[in-house]
Amino acid sequence: xxxxxxxxxQLQNLTATAPALEDVAPTPAPPTPDIRIxxxxxxxxxxxxxxxxxxxxxAGAKLVPFDALHDPSLPDIDxxxxxxxxxxxxxSALSANQPLRxxxxxxxxxxxxxxxxxxxxMYLCRSLNWQDAQAEMVGVVPADALMCARPQxxxxxxxxxxxxxxxxxAAQEIRAxxxxxxxxxxxxxxxxxSRDITRxxxxxxxxxxxxxxNLLAGFCHLRNTPSNPWVARFxxxxxxxxxx
Numbered sequence: 001x002x003x004x005x006x007x008x009x010q011l012q013n014l015t016a017t018a019p020a021l022e023d024v025a026p027t028p029a030p031p032t033p034d035i036r037i038x039x040x041x042x043x044x045x046x047x048x049x050x051x052x053x054x055x056x057x058x059a060g061a062k063l064v065p066f067d068a069l070h071d072p073s074l075p076d077i078d079x080x081x082x083x084x085x086x087x088x089x090x091x092s093a094l095s096a097n098q099p100l101r102x103x104x105x106x107x108x109x110x111x112x113x114x115x116x117x118x119x120x121x122m123y124l125c126r127s128l129n130w131q132d133a134q135a136e137m138v139g140v141v142p143a144d145a146l147m148c149a150r151p152q153x154x155x156x157x158x159x160x161x162x163x164x165x166x167x168x169x170a171a172q173e174i175r176a177x178x179x180x181x182x183x184x185x186x187x188x189x190x191x192x193x194s195r196d197i198t199r200x201x202x203x204x205x206x207x208x209x210x211x212x213x214n215l216l217a218g219f220c221h222l223r224n225t226p227s228n229p230w231v232a233r234f235x236x237x238x239x240x241x242x243x244x
């Protein structure tokens with residue numbers, strides 16, 4: 001079938017004129033981890049990019065999974081990562097696990113470096129409201145998450161890190177994305193944000209990335225790229241806090 005529409009001899013001749021491929025340097029072996037990052041991985045939280053997770057090892061961190069629905073306590077960790085997912089579909093079980101909610105709130109209030117995206121942000125709020133039901137959440141973010149009938153943020157985003165960013169992100173514009181039906185209500189005016197939104201919705205329409213203690217929590221989903229190596233920055237922030 002291909003031979004009927006492609007000149008295979010000419011194609012082979014063309015390949016002979018192609019320059020030699022450059023040798024690709026092997027990926028260096030990851031360093032021995034000196035940092036342990038807890039990561040929520042369960043039915044509520046599962047929006048993680050595999051290559052972003054692999055970057056933790058290259059930055060010298062070991063990811064330690066835990067189940068926010070069933071584990072009564074956090075593992076022995078130096079930092080915490082709670083990604084996106086569907087916490088609203090599991091909000092009864094998340095709320096029922098009061099020991100873990102209390103442990104997370106206490107750990108963050110005691111300065112545990114923490115990063116939360118979208119569903120993770122919702123979980124850290126006072127409450128989660130969906131389909132006329134309300135469930136108590138962690139409560140370290142002084143706001144209530146409300147699920148809406150229409151998306152409150154959808155598509156690519158751009159933001160500029162502010163001076164309040166705890167990881168010291170570069171000053172250039174960061175590209176990310178968001179997709180959330182939730183919005184935050186009853187937000188105090190005095191909250192500190194680490195991102196000035198130039199495209200997208202974020203938390204307020206103009207701001208994203210709440211900073212509370214050593215917590216950074218927002219609706220934007222980051223991607224670990226050469227221009228935005230957020231994993232290495234978060235791990236280094238965690239490392240510096242550990243060795244204070």
